[in-house]
Amino acid sequence: MRLRWRKFVNALMLSSSGLCAVIAVSALFVILAFLLFNGGKSLDWSFFTQLPKATGEEGGGLANAIVGSLQIVAIASLIGIPIGFIAGVYLSEFDDKNFASVVRYTADLLNGIPSIIVGILAWGLVVLPMRHFSALAGSVALAVMLIPIVTRQTEQFLREVPMSLREGSLALGASKWKMIATVVVPAGSKGVLTGMILGVARIAGESAPLLFTAFNNQFWGGINEPTASLPVMIYYRAISPYDDWHRQAWAAGLVLITLVLVANIAARLVLARGVSVPRG
């Protein structure tokens, strides 16, 4: 009797844990299905080529937001990747115990800060002195988010380069920086590049830090002007009362999620062993 009860509990709890896993994974497919269905319905050529129409008018596209996103993310990468990469090299290769652990801790801390607060920082540093919104301010915000991701990923993958390679090149008479530049970094480059791609994919989807830095624009932006971006456009289109704008939000959502999926799956394929998602 007792044994039967225990077996019953065993079966019940194990199958409910399986059910939990099914629910968790199906969340992914439900989200993708919604985006594919609604986004696919509204995605057409003009979405990529036309500017938004005036409020309430049917049609038009989000070409400016696509270009704006590319612009903002490109500048953010130009600022963030070199800083993050070299800081990562420092953490992995010049480990002065105390200072390195302080930097490591601050990088993690910066990684965990809500993105809206990074927006406040960029607003105070760029928008306030310039007195207007600009793509540059958005790029600064995204760069601040990108730096700790790239730093930690670079460090992680350089640390995986076997010590024997380092010792070998030092034994051949290479100086330390030559060893880093010609042996360690090339050996870890696959992982480091993957980390960078994942980091860029992550900031490309950010909208909170852009709300009051790059802001939004119905026309083409510029480095020194308010600039539209896909995530911010999705926000404003989704909260609008117009059905036609909702269609555009779905289409933009589909484009954005395709980008994120491609980057993540490519990263997984490039690395033989799995790299886990950078954790906030």
Next chain:
Amino acid sequence: MASTAAAQRLNTKSAAQTGDTIARLVALIFAALVLLIVVILVFKLWTDSAAARHKFGWGFLSSTVWNPVTEEFGALPFIYGTVITSLVALIISIPLGVGAAIFLSELAPAGLSNALTFMVELLAAFPSVIYGLLALLALVPLMRSYVEPFLKTTLGFLPFFRGPAFGLGYLTAAVVLAIMTFPFIISVSRESLLAVPREQREAALALGATKWETTWDIVVPYAKLGIYGSVFLGLARALGETMAVTMVIGNSPEIRASLLAPGNTIASVIAAEFGEATGVHVATLIELGLVLFCLTIIINAMARLLILATTSKGSKRP
């Protein structure tokens, strides 16, 4: 002859050393930049919120007034909204996440487990505005027409499920946050469950425990610090989540007992009002940012300590 060769060697050696010193210095400067960013961030949050801190003092944290016209501001409705949505989200996502993590670490074969974990981790990589889009255009109508009326008829005797069902409010925000946090809980909990030594399981099974008893009484307690860590990690994400919450919480600066009522959180009020704010209003929103900053730092630090404690424990006993 020999001495010049030696001198040359000495020269190249010192050149290499200078190169190393320069490389080290450059790397050090870039690493210090990371530190500098955080210092500037804290400094800016502190100085830019000075006007609000001087005007309202500590009473800011306990005041419930929010009136941009008369410039009277209090943080309590937003702190309440942030805490309540995060807690309800965790009530949903902890059982779901830990349950799924148990399945992935104890039952599923390694190949399946890795594939499913990758899919779950993809959820963590989705931009939050995508969650907001789906929540606003798909989940809100569902909550308004089915879930909330159902909760009112079945659990309406509780104060949490009263009032009109708008679809926008604490509960919808909490559901979205639950979906956004369980990938973290699953991924980290699974890792700490996998770090439990095999002998622990074998010993329990050999004593006649069922698979579930082994898991629940032996494996889960062994990994509990890591699981707590995963929960704190999820909590930190939920507290700071902005876009998805802003889009579905209803943006109303009041404290309501009912989970069906519209409210607001710290992050979402900053997102919604910062662009149009002027004067003390700006400083107030920045002070709210400072409050959120402190909250997430504390929660993140606790998460990291707990996760560190388990992973080092697991690796010490192979």
